[in-house]
Amino acid sequence: MRRSNLALVLRHISGHGPCSRSAVAVATRLNKTTVTSLVSELQARGLVKETGPQHAGSVGRPSVALVLDGSRVGALGVEVNVDYIAAIATDLAGRVLIDRRISFDAMGSGPERSLDELACVIEKTLADLEPLGVTPAGITVAVPGLVDTTNGTVVVAPNLGWRGVKVAERLSRADIPGDIPIGVDNDANLAALAEYTFGVAAGTSDLVYLTGEVGVGGGVISGGRLLGGADGFAGEVGHVVVDPSGEACRCGLTGCWETKVGLAALVRMATPDRAYGRRSQIVRDPEERLAEIEQRRAEGDPRVDTAVAEVGAWLGIGAAMLVNLFNPRVIVLGGYFARLADLLIPAAERELARLGMSGAAGRCRFVASDLGFGAASRGAAGVVVERALSDPANIEIRHPQPPA
Known part of the structure; x- marks a missing residue:
């Protein structure tokens, strides 16, 4: 129940912030004490922050406004396509932190070499996030083909010449922290989600x-x-x-x-x-x-x-x-x-x-x-963000909870 309520409060603040704790309580129909506790936990996880007093034109002490933070929580979307590999890293609010694409002949390289190169791009991007103080909540890989999303396997990708390639399993053996979840999905589906969320x-x-x-x-x-x-x-x-x-x-x-x-x-x-x-x-x-x-x-x-x-x-x-x-x-x-x-x-x-x-x-x-050729990797990062908003309890506590 608490996990569900954490997500409920975080989504409301994400969609309606800045807003006060009292406004969150009214909108979510949770009591104020529960909301105060949940907000404290979201602050401890680096997902919500206070922005100062909120003046609503009424008499009395102004309430403290809350907004989505997530500046220290990252999402990484990567794409391997016929002739390039792309990576986009965002924070939880969707702000793009890193955007890169390299030319690469995935069609002529085979799955092993392609995944080695993809792993290198991921490792470099994670290294670039470190000095920014951003901890990735997950990685999603976009591939142009049929993908079994339950186990991260590319069933068939005709233009890459891939069949039965276990992408998630292969990347789990690379020099990528084991606590970062890795998902795989179809590039067009991820791009469509990006367009629906923040495209034209x-x-x-x-x-x-x-x-x-x-x-x-x-x-x-x-x-x-x-x-x-x-x-x-x-x-x-x-x-x-x-x-x-x-x-x-x-x-x-x-x-x-x-x-x-x-x-x-x-x-x-x-x-x-x-x-x-x-x-x-x-x-x-x-x-x-x-x-x-x-x-x-x-x-x-x-x-x-x-x-x-x-x-x-x-x-x-x-x-x-x-x-x-x-x-x-x-x-x-x-x-x-x-x-x-x-x-x-x-x-x-x-x-x-x-x-x-x-x-x-x-x-x-x-x-x-x-969104150019980065639509799929942008959508891939968006999937990580969506997962974090849906279950914020998966984001580690970064600092002790402030007093209620």
Whole structure:
């Protein structure tokens, strides 16, 4: 009961602070003595702090205002993708403390080497948090594939070439403190949660997020909740077959949507000499590839506009299926889709209007994410924050409780 009440009080202060102990008692229907005790424990865990007197315009001594602290409690979200590894560390209030991304050929490196590199990034980020006085409450790893979240195993990640990779178990053997819980989840689902929480469409109860990477994943928020499916594998929209006579996909099927709209498809059409898989190519961050495509467009290379127009049309064709299935109000374009949104959206809108059910399509709009390629790692950090708010008793007591 006390654990539940701790979470109840912390969530109220987080959502309604600054507020007084009396206001917390009224809102939570707990008695004032209980609230005072719970607040003292939350202060001891470094989750709540006092900000000074709160004047409400009434006669008498002003009450002391409480706000969410969490500046000493951290959350770490990391992502391993085809050509990069990213890490974002935040405090409990969601303030970004560290944001880094390195180029890395995960597709060509295999799971062991990739997880070694991921562990190095995690260890370095944890070391950077130490002088800030921040203790991480957990780590969540984002992976572009089907993930068994109960044991942190990647069931299959076609674009990485991973099958049955026990990510959480492998990282537990790295030089990472054993008391930091490690979770693993799908990158698109985590990015969708980030968008729903603090992205351009924050608070939209029905939205679809599209990753816009080499592979194309989707995260679906329906009625304010992430749509997981029976096994947590919902949202693999990139492997819906849209052209049975099209290109072979790394998943084993032919003509998957991501073979038409993934970053690899755009690069192959716009800059064929820089296509993924060419042995002579150095590892390139997605931002570098996009900069080169934009440069060639500025130089008048006609292949770029042709490629963008084709990707935009196929983006709209797939989006029409998503609108007919999930009836979202917003389709959030992430990754490289966001970078080229001004060029992609007009063609996508035409196809959506042509193929979508008229009522649903007319009330759905495309928007470009402003979280860039860090959406998944930001969402991963958000999962850690959410877990801490839901069970603050898991955060260790940092200093003795102040007197009531």
